[in-house]
Amino acid sequence: MNDKPPQSFDDFTPLAALVVENLKSKGMMVATAESCTGGLICGALTEIAGSSAVVDRGFVTYSNEAKSELLGVSPELIRSVGAVSGEVAIAMAEGALSHSNADIAISVTGIAGPGGGSVEKPVGTVHLAVACADRETEHIHCSFGDRSRQAIRLETVQTAFTSILNALSKVSGR
Incomplete structure (x- = not known):
C-alpha cells in the first residue's frame, strides 16, 4: 500500500x-x-462496483443527538467524556453493529478543524473503532495535527480502511 497521504477522494479507489x-x-x-468524515468512508466503498454485496449501511451521526438516536450512544457518556473520545468511538462502532445486519463496523469521531479544538483535544484528534461480533472492539487514536480539514478527513478515511483490513485479517469470516 502507498504510504503517501491521500490528496483526493480518488486516491481511495485501490x-x-x-x-x-x-x-x-x-x-x-x-x-x-461516521461523524467527522460525514459519510466519506461509506461513499468511497460504494464507488466500487459490486460493493452492494458487502456494504450494509452507513450512519452519518454528525450531531450528538444522532449518535444517541441512531446508534444508541448514551448521552451521559457523551457528556462525561465528550463526543471526540475513544469511549464514544467504541460505542458508535458497537451501536452500528447492533443496529445493522453487518458483521463488522467502523466508526470515526474527531475534530477536523479549522476550529473547535482545545488543549486536551486539538484539531486533528480522531478516534476510530472497529467492532466485530464475538471480538473485543478495537480503538485507534490518531493525532493528525493542525492541518487542513480536507487533509484530516482524507487521512481518517485511509486509516479507517487500513483498520478494517487489519481487523479482517484476524477473522475467519463465514
Whole structure:
C-alpha cells in the first residue's frame, strides 16, 4: 500500500477495492458510523462496483443527538467524556453493529478543524473503532495535527480502511 497521504477522494479507489474484495472473500458485510468524515468512508466503498454485496449501511451521526438516536450512544457518556473520545468511538462502532445486519463496523469521531479544538483535544484528534461480533472492539487514536480539514478527513478515511483490513485479517469470516 502507498504510504503517501491521500490528496483526493480518488486516491481511495485501490484501498476501497481491497476492502470490498476482502469482505467478499470472507462473506462479510460492513456498516459505517461516521461523524467527522460525514459519510466519506461509506461513499468511497460504494464507488466500487459490486460493493452492494458487502456494504450494509452507513450512519452519518454528525450531531450528538444522532449518535444517541441512531446508534444508541448514551448521552451521559457523551457528556462525561465528550463526543471526540475513544469511549464514544467504541460505542458508535458497537451501536452500528447492533443496529445493522453487518458483521463488522467502523466508526470515526474527531475534530477536523479549522476550529473547535482545545488543549486536551486539538484539531486533528480522531478516534476510530472497529467492532466485530464475538471480538473485543478495537480503538485507534490518531493525532493528525493542525492541518487542513480536507487533509484530516482524507487521512481518517485511509486509516479507517487500513483498520478494517487489519481487523479482517484476524477473522475467519463465514
